[in-house]
Amino acid sequence: MKLVYPILTLAALFLPIGRAAHANPPGALSSWTLVWDEEFNQGGIDATKWSWGQLPWGGNHHDSLYASVITPDDSFLWYDASIGSGVLDLRCRPGSWVASNGTTYPYSEGLIHSHGKFDFAYGYSEANAQFPNSGGAWPAFWMLKDGWPPEIDIAEWFASGSRMHTGLAFSPAGGGVSWDDTNIYGGNAADGNYHAWGLDWSPGRLATYEDGKWLWGTNAPNEVPSDPMYFLLNSGVQTGTNPGWNDTHFDYVRVWKRNQYVYNGDFEHGYGPWALSGNVSLAGGSGLDGSNAMRLQKTATDGSASLTQTVYGLQPNTDYVMTGWGNVGANSWPPVTFGVQNYGASTRTQDISSNGFSMAAIPFTTGQSNTSADLFATITTTWGNVYVDNVNIQPAAEITDRSFESGDSFYYWNAATYGPEQIVSGNARSGAFCVRFDGTKGQAAGVGQNIAGLVPNTTYQLSAWSRNSWQGTKIGVKNFDGTANEPQADISADQTYSQGVVNFTTGPSNTTATIYVWFYRTNGWAYSYVDDFFLVQPFTAPWYTQDVGAPALAGAAGTRGSTIAVQGSGGDIWGTADSFRFAYQTLTGDGMITAHVRNMDSTNQFCKAGLMMRATLDGTSQHLTAHWMNRNIAETVSRTAAGGSSTSTQTQNVTTAPWVRIIRAGNSFATYYSADGSNWAQLQGPQTIQMPQTIYAGLIVNSHDDTQMNEATFDSFSISPIGSDVLAGFDQWELGAFGNLDYPPSKQLTGNGMTLMDNYLTGTDPRNPNSVFKVSAVKQPDGGYLLKWPSVPQKSYTIQYATSLTGAWLTLTGVAGAAAPATTTTYVDHPPGVQRFYRVEVGP
Numbered sequence: 001m002k003l004v005y006p007i008l009t010l011a012a013l014f015l016p017i018g019r020a021a022h023a024n025p026p027g028a029l030s031s032w033t034l035v036w037d038e039e040f041n042q043g044g045i046d047a048t049k050w051s052w053g054q055l056p057w058g059g060n061h062h063d064s065l066y067a068s069v070i071t072p073d074d075s076f077l078w079y080d081a082s083i084g085s086g087v088l089d090l091r092c093r094p095g096s097w098v099a100s101n102g103t104t105y106p107y108s109e110g111l112i113h114s115h116g117k118f119d120f121a122y123g124y125s126e127a128n129a130q131f132p133n134s135g136g137a138w139p140a141f142w143m144l145k146d147g148w149p150p151e152i153d154i155a156e157w158f159a160s161g162s163r164m165h166t167g168l169a170f171s172p173a174g175g176g177v178s179w180d181d182t183n184i185y186g187g188n189a190a191d192g193n194y195h196a197w198g199l200d201w202s203p204g205r206l207a208t209y210e211d212g213k214w215l216w217g218t219n220a221p222n223e224v225p226s227d228p229m230y231f232l233l234n235s236g237v238q239t240g241t242n243p244g245w246n247d248t249h250f251d252y253v254r255v256w257k258r259n260q261y262v263y264n265g266d267f268e269h270g271y272g273p274w275a276l277s278g279n280v281s282l283a284g285g286s287g288l289d290g291s292n293a294m295r296l297q298k299t300a301t302d303g304s305a306s307l308t309q310t311v312y313g314l315q316p317n318t319d320y321v322m323t324g325w326g327n328v329g330a331n332s333w334p335p336v337t338f339g340v341q342n343y344g345a346s347t348r349t350q351d352i353s354s355n356g357f358s359m360a361a362i363p364f365t366t367g368q369s370n371t372s373a374d375l376f377a378t379i380t381t382t383w384g385n386v387y388v389d390n391v392n393i394q395p396a397a398e399i400t401d402r403s404f405e406s407g408d409s410f411y412y413w414n415a416a417t418y419g420p421e422q423i424v425s426g427n428a429r430s431g432a433f434c435v436r437f438d439g440t441k442g443q444a445a446g447v448g449q450n451i452a453g454l455v456p457n458t459t460y461q462l463s464a465w466s467r468n469s470w471q472g473t474k475i476g477v478k479n480f481d482g483t484a485n486e487p488q489a490d491i492s493a494d495q496t497y498s499q500g501v502v503n504f505t506t507g508p509s510n511t512t513a514t515i516y517v518w519f520y521r522t523n524g525w526a527y528s529y530v531d532d533f534f535l536v537q538p539f540t541a542p543w544y545t546q547d548v549g550a551p552a553l554a555g556a557a558g559t560r561g562s563t564i565a566v567q568g569s570g571g572d573i574w575g576t577a578d579s580f581r582f583a584y585q586t587l588t589g590d591g592m593i594t595a596h597v598r599n600m601d602s603t604n605q606f607c608k609a610g611l612m613m614r615a616t617l618d619g620t621s622q623h624l625t626a627h628w629m630n631r632n633i634a635e636t637v638s639r640t641a642a643g644g645s646s647t648s649t650q651t652q653n654v655t656t657a658p659w660v661r662i663i664r665a666g667n668s669f670a671t672y673y674s675a676d677g678s679n680w681a682q683l684q685g686p687q688t689i690q691m692p693q694t695i696y697a698g699l700i701v702n703s704h705d706d707t708q709m710n711e712a713t714f715d716s717f718s719i720s721p722i723g724s725d726v727l728a729g730f731d732q733w734e735l736g737a738f739g740n741l742d743y744p745p746s747k748q749l750t751g752n753g754m755t756l757m758d759n760y761l762t763g764t765d766p767r768n769p770n771s772v773f774k775v776s777a778v779k780q781p782d783g784g785y786l787l788k789w790p791s792v793p794q795k796s797y798t799i800q801y802a803t804s805l806t807g808a809w810l811t812l813t814g815v816a817g818a819a820a821p822a823t824t825t826t827y828v829d830h831p832p833g834v835q836r837f838y839r840v841e842v843g844p
Contacts, residue, residue, distance in 0.1 A: 023126065023196040023198055023209060023210075023211050023212030023213075024126070024212070024256075025124035025126075025198070025200065025256050026124070026200055026207075026209070026212075026407050026408065027405065027406045027407020027408055027423075027433065028405040028406065028407060028431065028432060028433070030259075030405065030601075030602055031258060031259055031313075031401070031405060031406040031407070032124060032256035032257065032258060032259060032313065033256060033257055033258075033259055033312035033313040033371065033372075034254060034255070034256050035123070035255055035256065035257045035312055036118060036120070036254070036255040037252060037253065037254040037255065038050070038252060038253045038254075039085070039086065039251075039252045040077050040085075040086045040087055040088045040250065040251065040252060041077075041085065041086035042077070042086070043077070044076075044077060045075060045076070045077060045088070045112060048117065049114060049117050049118055050112040050113065050114055050117065051112065051113055051114075051115065051116075051117070052072055052075040052110070052111065052112040052113075053070060053071060053072035053075065053111075054070055054100075054111075055070065055111070055113075056113050056115035056116075056144070056230070056232070058100075059099070059100045059101065060099055060100050061099035061100065061101065061103070061105065062236070064239060065238065065239055066105075066109075066138070066236055066237065066238070066239065067105055067106055067107050067136075067237045067238065067239040067240070067241070068092060068097070068105055068106075068107040068108060068109035068235075068236055068237045069097035069098070069099045069105045069107070069108055069109070070108075070109055070110070070111045070234075071097070071108045071109075071110075073108075074090060074091040074092070074093065074108050074109055074110035074111075074235070075088070075089075075090055075091075075110035075111065075112050076088075076089055076091075076110075077089070080249065080251075083194060083251060085251055085252075087130075087249045087250060087251050088112070088233065088249065088250040089110070089247050089248075089249055090109070090110030090111065090112075090139065090233065090234060090235040090247065090248040090249075090250070091108070091109075091110050091235065091245075091246075091247050091248075092107050092108060092109050092110070092132075092137065092235045092236070092237055092243065092245065092246050092247070092248075093107065093108045093245055094106060094107055094242075094244060094245065095107070095108065106237075106242075107237040107243075109234060109235045109236050109237065110234065110235050110248070111232065111233070111234035111235070111236075112232075112233050112234075113230060113231060113232045113233070114230045114231045115144075115230045116230075117230075118230060118231070119145070119228040119229060119230045120228050120229070120255060120273060121201070121225075121226060121227060121228045121229065121263070121264075121272030121273035122201050122202055122203065122257075122263040122264070122272065122273050123201060123255050123256055123257045123258070123263075124198060124199065124200050124201070124255070124256045124257075124258075125143075125154065125198065125199045125201070125231075125253070125254070125255050125256075126196050126197065126198040126199075126252075126253070126254050126256075127141045127154070127155070127196070127197050127233070127250055127251075127252065127253045127254075128194045128195070128196050128197075128250070128251035128252050129141060129155065129194060129195065129197060129248065129249065129250050129251070130192070130193065130194045130195075130248070130249040130251075131157045131159075131189050131190045131195075131248055132159060132190060132235075132243070132246035132247060132248060133159055133190035133191075133192075134159055134243035134244055134246040135159050135160045135241060135242075135243055136159060136160050136237055136238045136240075136241025136242060136243035137157070137159040137235070137236070137237065137243045137246045137248075138156075138157070138158060138159070138235075138236035138237055138238050139156075139157050139234060139235045139236060139248035140153065140155065140156040140157065140232070140233075140234055140236065141154045141155045141156075141197050141231070141232075141233055141250075141253075142154060142155075142156060142231075142232050143199075143229040143230065143231055143232070144229060144230060144232060145225065145227050145228065145229045145230070148169075148177075149169040149170050149171050149177055150168065150169060150170050150171070150225040150227075150229070151168070151169040152167075152168055152199065152201075152206065152225070152229065153165055153166055153167055153168070153169075153181065154166060154197050154198070154199045154208055155189075155197035155208070155210070157189050157190065158238070159190060159243065160238060160241055161185065162185055162186050162187070162189075162190070163183050163184070163185055164183070164184040164185075164187060164189050164210075164215075165181060165182075165183050166181060166182060166184070166208045166215050166216045167179060167180055167181020167182055167208075167216055168180045168181060168206060168218065168223060168224070168225075169181075170222075170223045170224075170225070172222070173222065178223075180218045180220065180223050181216065182215070182216040184215065187210075189210070194249070194251050195210055195211055196209075196210070196211050196212070197209070197210060198210075198212075200217075201224075202258075202263065202410070202411070203221075203224070203226065203263060203264045203268065203269035203272075204219055204220075204221035204224050204268070204269050205217070205218070205219045205224060205410070206218050206219075206224050221268070221269060224269070225272075226264065226269040226270030226271065226272035227270065227271075227272050228272060228273060231253060233248075233250055233253070234248075235247070235248040257312040257313070258312075258313065258406070258411055259312060259313025259314070260311065260313050260314060260393065260394070260395065260400055261311065261313075261411055261412070262309060262311055262375065262391055262392050262393055263309065265390060265391040265392050266287070266288075266291075266292070266389060266390050267282060267287065267292040267293060267294050267388075267389065268291055268292050270282060271294065271307070273309060274294075274307045274308065274309050275307065275308045275309065276306075276307050277303075277304070277305065277306045277307070277308075278296070278297075278298065278302060278303050278304055278305035278306060279296070279297040279298060279299075279302055279305045280294060280295065280296055280297075280305050280306070280307055281294070281295050281297070282294060282295070283295040283387060286327075286387050287387070287389045287390075288325045288357045288389040288390050292389075293327075293387040293388060293389040294307055294377075294387065294388045294389070295385065295386070295387055296336060296377065296378070296379045296384070296385075296386050296387075296388060297379075297384065297385045297386075298379050298380070298381065298382070298383060298384045298385075299383060300382055300383060304378055304379065304380040305378065305379050305384075306376055306377065306378035306379070307376065307377055307378075307388070308374055308375065308376040309374070309375050309376075309391075310342075310372055310373070310374050310375075311372060311373050311374075311375060311393050312371065312372045313371060313372075314343070314366050314370065314371050314372060314373060315366065315371070315395075315599040316344075316366050316367060316368055316369055316370055316371060316598075316599060316656075316657075317365070317366060317367075317368060317598035317599050317657065318365065318366050318395060318598060318599050318713070319363065319364075319365050319395065319396035319397075319453065319560075319561070319563070319806070320343075320363070320364055320365070320366065320373070320393055320394065320395055320396060320453075321361055321362065321363050321364075321393070321394055321395075321396050321452040321453040322338065322339075322340045322360075322361075322362040322364065322373075322375055322391075322392070322393050323359055323360065323361050323362075323390070323391070323392050323393075323394070323452055324338045324352075324359070324360050324375075324377060324388060324389075324390065324391040324392070325352075325357045325358065325359050325360070325388070325389045325390045325391075326338065326352030326354070326357065326358065326360060326377070326386060326387065326388055326389075327352075327354065327355070327356055327357045327358075327386065327387040327389075328352070328353055328354065328355060328384070328386045328387075329355060329385065329386065329387070330355050331385070332353075332355065333379075333381075333383070333384040333385050333386055334353075334379070334381035334382075334383070334384050335351035335352055335353040335379075335381075335386075336351070336352050336377055336378070336379050336384075336386040336387075336388060337349050337350070337351050337352075337377065337378050337379070337380070338350050338351075338352065338360040338362060338375075338376070338377050338388075338391075339362065339375075339376050339377075339378070340362055340364050340373050340374065340375055340376075340393075341373070341374050341376070342370075342372070342373060342374045343364055343366050343367065343370050343372070343373035343374075344365075344366050344367015344368065344369070344370035345364070345365070345367060348362050348363075348364050349362070350362050357387075357389065361452065361453075361511060363396060363453060363806065368656050368657075369656060373393070375391060375393060377391065392450075392452075394450075394451070394452045394453065395453070396452065396453025396560070396561070396806075397451065397452075397453045397454050397455070397460075397535065397560045397561060398451070398453075398535060398560060398565075399449060399451065399515065399533045399534070399535050400412045400449065401413065401449075402532065402533045402534065402535075403428075403429075403430055403431050403433070403434075403531055403532050403533070403709065404423050404428075404431075404433045404434055404435050404531065405431045405432065405433050406423075406433075407423055407425070407432075407433050408423050409421060409422075409423050409435060409447050412449060413435070413447040413448065413449050414448075414449070415448040415449050415450045415514050415516070416446055416447075416448035416514060416516050417446065417447045417448055418444075418445060418446055419437070419441075419443045419444055419445025419446060419519065420437065420438040420441040420443055420445050421435055421436070421437055421438075421445045421446065421447050421519070422435070422436050422438070423435055423436075424436045427467070427527075427529045428529075428531050429465050429467070429497045429529075429531035429532050429553065430531060430532055430553055430569070430707060430708050430709045431531075431707070431708050431709070433531075434529045434530060434531035435447055435517065435529070435530050435531070436527050436528070436529050437471070437473070437519035437527065437528045437529075437530075438527060439471045439472075439519070439521065439524025439525055439526050439527060439528060440524070440525060440526070440527075442522050442523065443522060444518070444519060444520050444521075444522055445518075445519045446516050446517060446518040446519060447516065447517055448514055448515060448516035448517075449514070449515055449516070450512060450513075450514050451512060451513045451514070451515060451535065452511065452512050453511060453806075454480070454506050454510065454511050454512060454513060455506065455511070455561060455804070455806065455807055455808075456506050456507060456508050456509055456510055456511060457505070457506060457507070457508055458505065458506050458537060458807075458808075459503060459504070459505045459537060459538065460503070460504055460505070460506070460513075460535060460536065460537055460538075461501060461502070461503050461535070461536055461537070461538045461558060462475060462477055462501070462502045462503075462504070462515055462533070462534075462535050463475075463499055463500065463501045463502075463533070463534045463535075463556065464491070464499070464500055464517060464530055464531070464532060464533045464534070465491075465497040465498065465499050465500075465530070465531050465532045466491040466493055466497065466498065466500065466517075466528065466529060466530045466531075467493050467494070467495060467496060467497045467498070467528070467529050468493070468494070468495065468526055468527060468528045468529060469490075469491040469492060469493045469498070469528050469529075469530075470492055470493065470494065471519065471521055471524040471525075471526060471527075471528040472519060472520045472521030472524060472528075473490070473491050473500075473517065473518070473519055473520075473528050473530060474488045474489060474490050474491070474500075474517070474518045474520060475488065475489055475491065475500050475502055475515070475516070475517050475518075475530075475533075476488035476489070476502060476515070476516055476517075476518060477502055477504050477513050477514065477515050477516070478513070478514050478516075479512065479513055479514045480504055480505075480506050480507065480510055480512070480513035480514075481504070481505065481506055481507035481510055482507040482509070482510060483507075485504075487502050487503070487504050488502065488518070489501055489502045491530075497529075497531070499554070503538070515533070515535065517530045517533075532553075532709060534556050534567060535560075536556070536557070536558025536559060536560055536565050537558050537559045537560065537561075537808070538558050539557065539558055539559070539583070542585045542586070543557075543559075543583060543584075543585060543698075544583070544584055544585070545557035545558075545566070545581070545582065545583040545584070546581075546582060546617065547568065547570070547579075547580070547581055547582070548578055548579070548580055548581075548582045548614075548617055548618075548619055549570065549571075549577055549578045549579035549580065549619030550579065550619070551568060551569040551570035551571070551579045551580065551581070551703075551706060552569060552570075552706035552707070553568075553569035553706065553707075553708075553709055555567050555568030555569060555570075555580075555581030555701070555709070556568075556581070557581065557583040557699075559808065560713070561806040561807060561808065562715055562802075562805075562806060562807070562808065562809070563598065563713045563714060563715045564583060564699060564713065564714045564715070564717060565711060565712075565713045565714075566581055566583045566609070566699050566700075566701040566711070566712055566713075566714070567581065567701065567709050567710070567711040568580055568581025568700075568701040568702060568703060568709065568710060569581075569702075569703045569705070569706050569707075569708060569709055569710065570702045570703060570704070570706065571702075571704065571705075571706055572606065572702060572704055573608065573612075573623075573625060573627075573637055573646075573700065573702050574637060574646050574648075575645065575646055576620060576639075576643055576644065576645055576646070577619040577620045577643075578619050578620075578621075578623070578639075578702075579619060579702070579706075580700050580701060580702035581700070581701045581702070582612065582614075582617070582696070582698060582699070582700055583698050583699045583700075584612075584614075584696045584697060584698030584699070585696075585697060585698055585719055586694055586695070586696060586697070587613070587664070587694070587695055587696075587697040587719060587721060588693055588694045588721060589693060589721055589722070590664050590665050590666065590721070590722045591663075591664055591697070591719065591720050591721040591722045592661065592662070592663045592664070592718075592719075592720045592722060592745075592757070593611050593613065593661065593662050593697045593698070593717075593718065593719045593720075594611075594659065594660070594661045594716070594717070594718045594720075595610070595611050595659070595660055595661075595699060595714050595716065595717045595718075596657075596658075596659045596660075596677060596714060596715050596716045596717075597609045597610060597627075597628055597657055597658075597660070597699075597712050597713070597714050598657065598712075598713045598714060598715055599657070599712065599713055600628075600630060600657070600701075600710065600711070600712040601703075601709075601710045601711050601712070602630055603703040603704065603705050603708040603709070603710040604703060604704035604705045604708075604710075605629070605630060605631050605704075606629060606631075606704040607629065607630060607702060607703050607704045607705070607710045608625075608627040608628065608629045608635070608700070608701075608702050608704070609627060609628060609699070609700065609701045609702075609710070609712035609714075610625055610626050610627025610628055610660050610699070610700060611625060611626045611627065611660050611661070611662050611697075611698070611699060611700070612624065612625045612626075612627075612662075612696075612697070612698065612699075612700045613662050613664060613669065613691070613695055613696070613697045614695060614696045614697070615642070615691045615692060615695055615696075616642075616696070617696060618642070620639075620642050620643040621639070621642055622638075622639050622640055622641055622642055622644070622689050622690065622691060623637075623638065623639055623689075624636065624637075624638045624662060624669045624671065624687075624689060625637045625638070625662075625671075625700060626660040626661065626662050626671035626672070626673065626683055626684075627660065627700065628654065628657055628658055628660065628673075632652070632653055632654055632655050633650050633651065633652060633654060634650070634651045634654040634658050634660070634673045634683055635648055635649065635650045635651070635683075636648060636649045636650075636671045636683050636684040638669075638684075638687060638689060639689075640687070640688070640689050640690070641690075649683065649684040651673065651681075651683060654673065654675075656675060658673040658674055658675055659673065659674040659675075659676070659677040659680075659716075660672070660673050660674075660683070661673070661674070661680065661746065662697075663745060663746070664691075664695075665686075667688050667689060667690050667691060668686045668687070668688055669686065669687060669688075669689055670682065670684065670685055670686045670687075670744070671683040671684045672746045677716065678748060678753050678754075679748050680746040680747070680748060680755060682744065682746070697719055698719075699712075699714055699717065718841075729760070730745060730756075730757060730760050733760045734756065734760075737766075743756055744756075745757035745760075748766075749766045749767055750767075751765070751766045751767040751768055751769055751771075752764060752765070752766060752767075752768060752769050752770070752771050752772045753769075753772075754766060754772070754773070758773070761792070761795065761842050762790065762792065762842055763790060763791065763792035763795075763823070764790065773789065773790060773842070774789065774790075775787060775788070775789045775838060775839065775840045776788050776789070777838055780828065782830075783830065784828045784829060784830040785828065785829050785830075785831070785836075785838075786826060786827075786828050787799065787826065787827045787828070787829060787838055787840070788824055788825070788826045789824065789825060789840050790823060790824055791817040791818055791822070791823065791824055791825035792817050792842075793817050793818065793819050793820045793822075794816070794817060795816075795817040795842055796814060796815075796816060796817070796842070797814065797815045797816070797817060797825060797840050797841065797842055798811060798813075798814050798815075798840065798841045799811075799812040799813050799814075799815060799827060799829070799838065799839075799840055800812060800838070800839050800840070800841065801829075801831075801836045801837060801838050801839075802836070802837045803834055803835065803836060803837075804837070805837060809839065812829065812838075813827070815827050
C-alpha cells in the first residue's frame with residue numbers, strides 16, 4: 001500500500017505599507033526550519049522568553065558610552081496599524097534617571113534579553129526592526145554569552161553619523177579583544193520602514209544581512225564563537241548627544257535551523273551546539289582524522305556522560321541513517337553507544353567497542369508527522385574513557401540538496417569540494433540555484449557528497465544535468481566497492497542542459513559511497529553549470545517510466561530499497577491534456593492498484609503525487625487518478641474521453657499523506673483513500689470510462705510548475721489483476737456472507753483488519769479477529785524452511801523473498817492453493833546459505 005505526504009508551499013505575500021518583506025534565510029526557505037520565534041503579538045512581553053528592565057549581568061546601566069538607564073517601563077508591546085502586527089516598543093525618554101550605581105543619567109532606555117531562557121549556537125536569526133533617526137539614538141540587535149568576548153552585533157545603529165555597525169568581537173590566541181566588523185554609512189536603516197536584519201551562523205562562519213543583502217562576513221575559524229549565545233534588543237543613547245524622545249520597534253525575532261543538518265558533527269569548532277551531560281570534554285588530536293573529537297568519561301562515582309543534538313527539517317515517513325565514529329582505546333573500555341530518539345518510534349542504538357575508530361550506522365524511519373530527531377552518543381557503564389567523532393544524519397540512499405536549493409555548497413556538498421566552485425542563482429535547470437564552475441580561473445574544481453544507507457551488491461544509477469559542459473565536466477562515484485574503481489561520465493553540452501549517467505554496483509559489504517561532479521579542465525574560458533542530481537536503483541521489468549505530455553524538465557524514476565522514487569515537473573494533470581512523470585506497469589483486464597506516497601517535495605500548492613490508470617501514454621488520454629496534494633486534499637481527477645475536459649472530486653482535511661487505491665471492473669472505476677492502509681474510505685464512487693483491455697497503471701508525480709522538479713517516494717505498491725469472474729465471485733461470496741450486496745470490496749468490518757476483497761481472496765472471515773492471512777516459517781532438520789499459510793483452492797500464490805528488510809523483494813516461485821478440503825498450503829525453501837525474509841501474495 002502507498003501513501004502521499006503533503007508539503008507546505010508559500011503563497012504570495014502581501015504586506016501593509018511601511019513594512020518590509022522579511023528576507024528569510026539565505027537560499028531557499030525550504031532548506032530551513034523555524035525553531036524559535038517571537039512575534040510580539042501577545043498581550044505583554046513573554047516572561048518565558050525574555051527578561052527586561054536590567055542587563056543580564058545585573059544593574060540597569062551600560063558603561064560610560066551610554067547616557068541612559070534601563071527601565072522596565074520602556075519595554076512594552078503595542079499594535080502597529082501601519083504593518084498590521086504587534087511590535088515591541090523600546091523607548092528612550094529624556095529626564096533625570098538614577099541608575100543602580102547612584103549615577104544620574106539624562107535618558108532612559110528599553111532593553112530585553114533572552115539570557116537563561118533561549119541560548120543557542122548556529123542557525124539563521126532575523127529581526128524585523130524600525131530604527132529611529134534622531135541624532136544620538138543607539139539601538140541594537142546583538143548577541144552575547146556569559147563572559148566577554150564574544151559579542152555578535154547583528155545590527156547596531158548609530159543615528160549620529162548615520163552609521164550601521166555589524167560584526168564580531170572575539171578573543172585572539174594571544175588574549176585580549178579584537179574586532180572583525182564593518183561600518184556602513186548612510187543607507188536606509190532609519191528611513192521610517194522596517195528592515196530585516198539577519199545573521200547566518202555556522203561552524204567557523206558568520207555573515208550578516210539587511211533585507212537579504214549581504215553586509216559582512218568572516219570564515220576565520222579562530223574568530224567565530226561556537227558556544228550558545230543569547231539575544232539582546234535595546235534602544236540607547238550615546239553620551240553627549242540629545243536625540244529627544246525616540247522609539248525603536250521590533251516586529252519579530254526568528255531563528256531557523258538548516259534542514260537535515262548536523263552542526264559541528266566533527267567537533268572542529270568546539271562543542272556547540274551539542275548539549276553535554278556528565279564528564280564530556282573536547283579532545284584535540286584524538287579525532288578520526290587526527291584533529292578534534294569528544295571525550296566521554298565515566299568513573300564509578302560519575303553519572304552517565306553523553307552529548308545530544310536535535311536535527312530539524314526531516315521528512316515524515318522517510319528513511320534516514322545516523323552515522324558516527326567511536327573509539328574505546330587500547331584499554332578496551334566498555335562500549336560507546338550511538339543512538340537516535342524522538343523521531344516517531346522507539347530509540348535505536350548501536351554500540352562501538354573497537355580499539356581505533358569504527359563507524360556506527362543506525363537506520364531509522366521518521367513517523368507519520370515527525371520532522372525532527374535527537375542524535376546522541378553516551379557511555380553509561382561503570383568505568384570508561386571513549387572518543388566520539390564525525391556524527392551525521394542523511395536520507396538513506398539519497399542525495400541531500402540534490403538541486404543545490406540550499407544556496408550554499410558549504411553545508412551539504414562538503415566531500416571532495418574544492419576549487420573555483422560556487423552555488424549561484426540564475427542559469428539553474430530547475431528551481432533557483434545550481435553549482436557553477438569558473439573556467440576562467442585555470443583551476444580544476446569539484447563538489448562532492450557522501451551517501452549512506454546503500455545496499456551491498458546492488459546496482460545504482462547516478463545522474464546529473466549540465467550546460468556549457470564542453471568546458472570539461474564529469475560526474476562520478478567512488479568509495480563504493482572497496483576498490484579504487486571510480487566510474488565517471490563526461491557531460492558534453494552547449495547552452496542547453498544535457499544529462500550524464502553513471503551506473504555502479506556496491507561491494508559485498510559496502511553501504512556508503514562518495515558522489516561528485518568534477519570540472520577538470522584548467523584551460524577553460526567560460527562558466528559551466530551543473531544541477532539536478534538523482535540517485536536510484538534503475539527500474540527493471542515490469543516497471544517502466546517516461547514523461548507524459550512533454551514537461552519542460554525531463555523526469556526520472558527508480559527504486560531505493562523497498563521504496564520507489566519518482567521525480568517530475570509538468571504543468572498539471574487537468575484540462576484537456578496532462579503533463580507529468582509516470583512510473584507504470586501494464587494491467588490487462590480488471591484489477592486494483594494501491595500505493596502509499598510517503599513524502600513529497602513542496603513545489604506548488606497544487607503539486608500532486610499518487611496513482612493513475614490510463615488508456616494511452618498520450619497527454620490527452622482518458623484516465624483516472626487518486627492522488628494527494630500538499631493542501632491536505634485527497635483528490636480524484638478523471639478524463640472520460642481523449643482530448644476531453646477533466647473533472648475532480650476532493651476530500652478536504654486529509655492532514656497526513658494517505659494510502660490511495662483505484663479499482664477497475666470493466667469500464668467502471670472507483671477510488672479510495674486510507675490514513676493507515678487498513679481502514680478505507682471511498683474517494684469517488686464508480687464512474688464509467690471507456691478504456692481498452694490493456695491499460696497503463698502506476699505512480700504519478702507533477703510539480704504544477706515547469707521550472708521545478710517535484711520528487712515523491714512511495715512504498716507498498718501493489719498491482720493485482722482481477723478477472724471479471726473473480727468480481728462476480730466476490731458478489732456471490734458477499735451474498736453468502738451477508739445476504740446483500742451493500743458493501744464495496746474495500747469495506748473493512750470490525751474484525752481481522754482486512755478489506756472484504758482481501759478476505760474473499762484469502763478465504764478469511766472479516767468478522768473474526770483470529771482469522772487472518774499470515775505466513776509462518778519453520779526451520780527443518782535439513783536446513784530448509786517450511787512456509788505455511790491459509791489458502792483457498794484454485795487461488796494462485798506468489799512467494800517472494802528479500803535478504804534484508806530494506807532490500808528489494810524478489811519472486812521465488814508461484815504456488816497454487818491446495819485442493820479441497822485442505823485449508824492451508826505449504827512450500828519448503830532451501831536458501832543458499834543466506835538469511836531470507838518471506839512474504840506471500842495472493843491472486844485470483
